[in-house]
Amino acid sequence: MEKQPRPHAPALTLKEFFSDTYAVPPYQRFFAWGDEENEQLFTDLQDFSTTPDAYYFMGQVIVSPTANDEMEQYNLVDGQQRATALLLLLSAIREKFQQHPEKDNDPGLKVWLAELELLLQWSPGGNVISPRVRVAGDGTDLVSALMNKTKRPDITGPTRENILDAYELFKGRLEMHFPDPKEIPEFYRKIIDGVVLVRLEVQGHEKAIGIFERINNRGLPLSSADLIKNTIFAKVGNEQYENISKKWEKAADRLHPSRVTRIRPMGYLLRAVLAGETGQLANNKDLRDRWSERIKNEQDAIAFANSLPDCAENLWRVSEGICPSDKAVKDLNEGSKFFRFIQHYPILLAASHLKAKNYEYLSRLVEDRSILAVLAAERPQEFEKLVPGWSLSVRKLKETCSMSDVFDASSEFLVMKDIANLLERANTNFRSWRYTNQAERKRMRYVLARLNRDLLLQLKEANVPALIDYLRRPMAAGKKGHGYDLDHIRPQGRYGEQDLTHAIGNLAFVAEADHRPAGDKEPGDKNDIYALSTMVLTQSLADSPVGAKKRLEVVNKIWETKPPSLATWSDSSINKLTDLYWRRLETTLKQGLSKPS
Numbered sequence: 001m002e003k004q005p006r007p008h009a010p011a012l013t014l015k016e017f018f019s020d021t022y023a024v025p026p027y028q029r030f031f032a033w034g035d036e037e038n039e040q041l042f043t044d045l046q047d048f049s050t051t052p053d054a055y056y057f058m059g060q061v062i063v064s065p066t067a068n069d070e071m072e073q074y075n076l077v078d079g080q081q082r083a084t085a086l087l088l089l090l091s092a093i094r095e096k097f098q099q100h101p102e103k104d105n106d107p108g109l110k111v112w113l114a115e116l117e118l119l120l121q122w123s124p125g126g127n128v129i130s131p132r133v134r135v136a137g138d139g140t141d142l143v144s145a146l147m148n149k150t151k152r153p154d155i156t157g158p159t160r161e162n163i164l165d166a167y168e169l170f171k172g173r174l175e176m177h178f179p180d181p182k183e184i185p186e187f188y189r190k191i192i193d194g195v196v197l198v199r200l201e202v203q204g205h206e207k208a209i210g211i212f213e214r215i216n217n218r219g220l221p222l223s224s225a226d227l228i229k230n231t232i233f234a235k236v237g238n239e240q241y242e243n244i245s246k247k248w249e250k251a252a253d254r255l256h257p258s259r260v261t262r263i264r265p266m267g268y269l270l271r272a273v274l275a276g277e278t279g280q281l282a283n284n285k286d287l288r289d290r291w292s293e294r295i296k297n298e299q300d301a302i303a304f305a306n307s308l309p310d311c312a313e314n315l316w317r318v319s320e321g322i323c324p325s326d327k328a329v330k331d332l333n334e335g336s337k338f339f340r341f342i343q344h345y346p347i348l349l350a351a352s353h354l355k356a357k358n359y360e361y362l363s364r365l366v367e368d369r370s371i372l373a374v375l376a377a378e379r380p381q382e383f384e385k386l387v388p389g390w391s392l393s394v395r396k397l398k399e400t401c402s403m404s405d406v407f408d409a410s411s412e413f414l415v416m417k418d419i420a421n422l423l424e425r426a427n428t429n430f431r432s433w434r435y436t437n438q439a440e441r442k443r444m445r446y447v448l449a450r451l452n453r454d455l456l457l458q459l460k461e462a463n464v465p466a467l468i469d470y471l472r473r474p475m476a477a478g479k480k481g482h483g484y485d486l487d488h489i490r491p492q493g494r495y496g497e498q499d500l501t502h503a504i505g506n507l508a509f510v511a512e513a514d515h516r517p518a519g520d521k522e523p524g525d526k527n528d529i530y531a532l533s534t535m536v537l538t539q540s541l542a543d544s545p546v547g548a549k550k551r552l553e554v555v556n557k558i559w560e561t562k563p564p565s566l567a568t569w570s571d572s573s574i575n576k577l578t579d580l581y582w583r584r585l586e587t588t589l590k591q592g593l594s595k596p597s
Helices: 035-049 080-097 107-120 140-148 157-177 181-194 205-217 224-235 238-255 266-278 284-294 298-320 334-338 345-350 356-375 380-384 387-395 403-411 416-432 438-458 512-518 523-531 549-557 571-592
Strands: 011-013 056-065 074-078 121-125 128-131 195-201 484-488 507-511
Touching: 011 181, 035 056, 035 080, 035 157, 035 181, 035 380, 056 080, 074 080, 080 107, 080 140, 080 157, 080 181, 107 121, 107 181, 128 140, 140 157, 157 380, 157 438, 181 195, 224 238, 224 266, 224 284, 224 298, 238 266, 238 298, 266 284, 266 298, 266 345, 266 387, 298 345, 334 356, 334 438, 345 356, 345 387, 356 380, 356 403, 356 416, 356 438, 356 571, 387 403, 416 571, 438 484, 438 507, 438 571
Parallel strands: 056 195
Antiparallel strands: 011 195, 056 074, 121 128, 484 507
16 A cells, blocks of 8 residues: 655745645635734734734644646645634735835845745746735635735625725734834834744645544643643642633633633633733733732632633623623723724723622723723723723722722823824814725714713703614614615715715714715705714704704704705815814813813
């Protein structure tokens, strides 16, 4: 019998990995990674880039050689999600790299940029240029268009949707972490030479699939959390093994189904608890050492294990916007959830012991600081510097404290000078947002939903929906006639080529029932529709708003001077409405971050 070739498993840097070419076999599912997975990938690499470590192990992929008549060298039996996401990240890095002012003059930068070009695409022959990964389904044409800045194919199907979302997310994160293009080369070099993948190469596709199934069903690499669990077991006698194991599994089972995938691993809970107890954040590398320092004997180990299920339950409630001490208090932190912002969770977890009214106040305080971080495009690492100290400070509060006590415990982390700087940056960003950019459109939706809802709460109108309901688009609301949308006052169908048509000052927040009849009508023809709107800011644009006396008093006070006329809507009108929206947003954020009266 002929001996089968031995599997080969080289450890490759990203530079070495993307020097070869790959194809996702046709039977594989579509590219399925969403924001959570892509966020985690970027966070892991960004964290690694700030360490002195030479290498970061990213796991493994399983490949088999392609048939002779196929272009690429390898089939990706396992690892297409990671390989595709990494390819998109490198493409986004190249786009940022190309903004470097010295890219055409500095010989070293020119070499690196040329290298990056070769790692993204290759020529199988003739004039054909192909991505290094031929991705699943119909995604390759879109990947090529994104890389080459050519016309994109129609965004149909889950693969193209997810590819475009991933690319835009990576671009946004690079802009947030590296606003100066001069910072990009160092980040690029760190990950291209330091991130390592093990490529398990197996002769024969069926053999590769068999190995993939065994690996996924059996041995998995130990995580930091597993190592901490082993540390606990090492401190206790045999009679405590079963109890500790049950407590650990109970905590893990509570987090596993969370809709926020980044909190599912036990490592996240362990880092969050550590922040509240010590005022320090630990990365994956340091996590075991930090807990080993705290778990000194059997008594410590048992107490720690016994606390885990409650900690997991409280973290789950934080992620769901539910007060840990009172399930009736819910719909908290809906804005940060909308933006998938979770850096503040350790603060709220540390405050789990507070009574509902004080926890709800802290939740609003932390929420507004988080929202300001998003709108100002504050670097995540800058916000995260606040988290450990703030977590420790609120953990020290007594259960019976007052809202003023909560603010005092938070005030060190709400320096007015810093808040003013962030508001200035948010204002600049706010005026540059355009509806055509997916991430900026999301911010516009949040701002207009919040401003309109805040006015309804101010009016004390009955049955005001939760913010999350206002953030749902009509299609996502599930029922015809429900959901809310952004209406271009000057219709994009007619004026879409004009830049200010897509500015926030040309948008009105409307219920679905208002949006459908507004359609592509000229601004002056929307007066009667806006006059009856349930949204107060939208109503304020109409010449003769209709409604109860109390509401009309508020509507008429919104403008310090006469509002711009829909009948003569212009660029000047758009700028005036932009100013109004910003003034109201700035006021509500300042109030939210101030000491309670």
